Amino acid sequence: xxxxxxxxxxxxxxxxxxxxxxxxxxxxxxxxxxxxxxxxxxxxxxxxxxxxxxxxxxxxxxxxxxxxxxxxxxxxxxxxxxxxxxxxxxxxxxxxxxxxxxxxxxxxxxxxxxxxxxxxxxxxxxxxxxxxxxxxxxxxxxxxxxxxxxxxxxxxxxxxxxxxxxxxxxxxxxxxxxxxxxxxxxxxxxxxxxxxxxxxxxxxxxxxxxxxxxxxxxxxxxxxxxxxxxxxxxxxxxxxxxxxxxxxxxxxxxxxxxxxxxxxxxxxxxxxxxxxxxxxxxxxxxxxxxxxxxxxxxxxxxxxxxxxxxxxxxxxxxxxxxxxxxxxxxxx
Amino acid sequence: xxxxxxxxxxxxxxxxxxxxxxxxxxxxxxxxxxxxxxxxxxxxxxxxxxxxxxxxxxxxxxxxxxxxxxxxxxxxxxxxxxxxxxxxxxxxxxxxxxxxxxxxxxxxxxxxxxxxxxxxxxxxxxxxxxxxxxxxxxxxxxxxxxxxxxxxxxxxxxxxxxxxxxxxxxxxxxxxxxxxxxxxxxxxxxxxxxxxxxxxxxxxxxxxxxxxxxxxxxxxxxxxxxxxxxxxxxxxxxxxxxxxxxxxxxxxxxxxxxxxxxxxxxxxxxxxxxx
Numbered sequence: 001x002x003x004x005x006x007x008x009x010x011x012x013x014x015x016x017x018x019x020x021x022x023x024x025x026x027x028x029x030x031x032x033x034x035x036x037x038x039x040x041x042x043x044x045x046x047x048x049x050x051x052x053x054x055x056x057x058x059x060x061x062x063x064x065x066x067x068x069x070x071x072x073x074x075x076x077x078x079x080x081x082x083x084x085x086x087x088x089x090x091x092x093x094x095x096x097x098x099x100x101x102x103x104x105x106x107x108x109x110x111x112x113x114x115x116x117x118x119x120x121x122x123x124x125x126x127x128x129x130x131x132x133x134x135x136x137x138x139x140x141x142x143x144x145x146x147x148x149x150x151x152x153x154x155x156x157x158x159x160x161x162x163x164x165x166x167x168x169x170x171x172x173x174x175x176x177x178x179x180x181x182x183x184x185x186x187x188x189x190x191x192x193x194x195x196x197x198x199x200x201x202x203x204x205x206x207x208x209x210x211x212x213x214x215x216x217x218x219x220x221x222x223x224x225x226x227x228x229x230x231x232x233x234x235x236x237x238x239x240x241x242x243x244x245x246x247x248x249x250x251x252x253x254x255x256x257x258x259x260x261x262x263x264x265x266x267x268x269x270x271x272x273x274x275x276x277x278x279x280x281x282x283x284x285x286x287x288x289x290x291x292x293x294x295x296x297x298x299x300x301x302x303x304x305x306x307x308x309x310x311x312x313x314x315x316x317x318x319x320x321x322x323x324x325x326x327x328x329x330x331x332x
Numbered sequence: 333x334x335x336x337x338x339x340x341x342x343x344x345x346x347x348x349x350x351x352x353x354x355x356x357x358x359x360x361x362x363x364x365x366x367x368x369x370x371x372x373x374x375x376x377x378x379x380x381x382x383x384x385x386x387x388x389x390x391x392x393x394x395x396x397x398x399x400x401x402x403x404x405x406x407x408x409x410x411x412x413x414x415x416x417x418x419x420x421x422x423x424x425x426x427x428x429x430x431x432x433x434x435x436x437x438x439x440x441x442x443x444x445x446x447x448x449x450x451x452x453x454x455x456x457x458x459x460x461x462x463x464x465x466x467x468x469x470x471x472x473x474x475x476x477x478x479x480x481x482x483x484x485x486x487x488x489x490x491x492x493x494x495x496x497x498x499x500x501x502x503x504x505x506x507x508x509x510x511x512x513x514x515x516x517x518x519x520x521x522x523x524x525x526x527x528x529x530x531x532x533x534x535x536x537x538x539x540x541x542x543x544x545x546x547x548x549x550x551x552x553x554x555x556x557x558x559x560x561x562x563x564x565x566x567x568x569x570x571x572x573x574x575x576x577x578x579x580x581x582x583x584x585x586x587x588x589x590x591x592x593x594x595x596x597x598x599x600x601x602x603x604x605x606x607x
Contacts, residue, residue, distance in 0.1 A: 067566075068566075074569070191550065204451060321568065321570070
């Protein structure tokens with residue numbers, strides 16, 4: 001019973017402490033391969049926020065497939081910010097009035113503080129001699145990539161392949177269609193998500209080449225060893241721009257708009273850019289990128305907006321029902 | 333005149349049953365149907381006539397049927413051994429049977445894939461023989477067999493326990509061969525329970541997503557299951573299309589379950605006639 005005064009004392013102290021500093025919680029709904037990135041970002045930003053404002057900030061994370069995460073937010077997951085794999089997944093939130101439709105103009109660089117690109121992961125020694133996209137349609141070669149209908153990452157892979165064929169001398173839509181259809185004929189397994197494909201390739205030993213985001217490829221190499229896999233950077237690829245946005249309606253409801261906006265702006269600061277680069281995402285800042293020599297080889301890149309208009313158009317044309325990807329499968 | 337029941341409370345309990353079933357089963361199904369109503373008839377027909385949808389439905393229902401038949405045969409054997417014989421380790425073995433129930437389906441899927449992939453424990457021996465299981469329709473069925481297995485065993489066990497051995501002895505003493513005893517005496521008595529287990533295993537396999545998705549390969553027209561098509565629709569934020577496909581699967585399953593219930597009644601009469 002003598003413990004009671006002690007407990008009361010602890011509680012009283014905590015109560016006083018909590019009067020001085022507010023506890024702020026932010027929910028960041030993100031896609032799968034950003035776990036490591038945002039663990040570092042959250043730690044750094046929370047420390048900065050506490051020194052500047054005195055409030056103790058906790059950033060909670062929800063990770064999952066990008067499209068599924070967008071649907072969760074539509075269905076009521078109270079995200080203050082979303083950091084997803086492609087702009088279309090935030091567009092559908094704007095369609096439902098969860099945030100302003102000009103969200104992509106509210107932050108610099110298409111609201112994508114970091115980028116990546118699509119590269120090839122091959123087995124050590126590159127036994128099949130894969131150097132560029134054209135090598136992927138060799139008969140008998142096995143290419144691993146997830147299903148673009150269910151995986152946001154896979155849509156970047158698909159568009160990268162299409163864009164490559166389109167930008168070749170004499171390239172047009174017909175040639176691009178033929179190239180992409182030959183490529184997908186070489187795909188023996190369509191996993192539902194990017195990490196699933198990585199497992200199929202790395203753990204199950206299926207396939208000769210994995211189409212992967214550069215940050216995923218670097219992570220696999222780091223975790224499973226450089227002696228097993230090599231990264232091949234093609235001559236040209238897509239600039240993957242994973243976007244971020246404050247979910248207006250939720251942030252206003254929670255009274256977290258100021259901290260949510262500061263959180264996303266932090267990603268553009270030198271500190272935020274360095275964290276992105278350490279987690280294998282290409283920073284927008286050339287200065288920070290220069291501090292990681294050799295990690296991000298130069299290659300020609302094109303953006304979705306340059307080649308396909310924008311993500312809405314790309315989604316409708318390629319991935320919705322009856323789109324290019326469906327037609328490719330019906331002729332299978 | 334109303335007959336008096338031994339135990340009172342029919343009205344109360346029926347009210348409870350109707351409310352409970354309504355809330356737990358019918359309400360979500362009604363919500364599904366309501367969502368699906370956003371799809372026009374034309375669109376629905378288009379969806380149903382697409383070769384890809386048909387292929388996926390064929391794999392989901394065909395695969396589930398094959399898996400359920402397989403489970404019925406093997407499940408009968410296992411239940412027989414478990415109830416008729418006493419051997420060391422029986423209880424432990426008996427506990428193993430429920431594992432597919434307890435295991436998260438994704439874990440089951442990953443484990444099965446790890447075993448049957450070309451570099452897996454079994455896969456590395458099977459694939460050179462030309463038997464590829466992972467990433468083919470065969471893998472889909474394998475996962476379906478796994479998740480449906482306990483149903484048949486668990487529905488048969490109590491019936492086998494309760495079955496009097498006298499009838500077998502009586503059949504033998506009346507000059508029945510072993511095959512005759514099995515076909516004309518034991519099987520008819522087991523048939524209703526066997527069909528129940530079969531129906532449960534079938535229903536489970538048709539709707540199974542978690543474990544199948546890892547081993548299926550998910551290649552359209554080849555190893556793509558119908559539930560994946562639903563997920564694909566959701567991925568396009570096409571809730572109505574997803575719900576419509578869901579309703580179609582539900583109708584198919586409902587018809588199948590009704591047919592099995594019919595078979596069961598018929599087999600009950602068969603058992604009475606044989607007895």
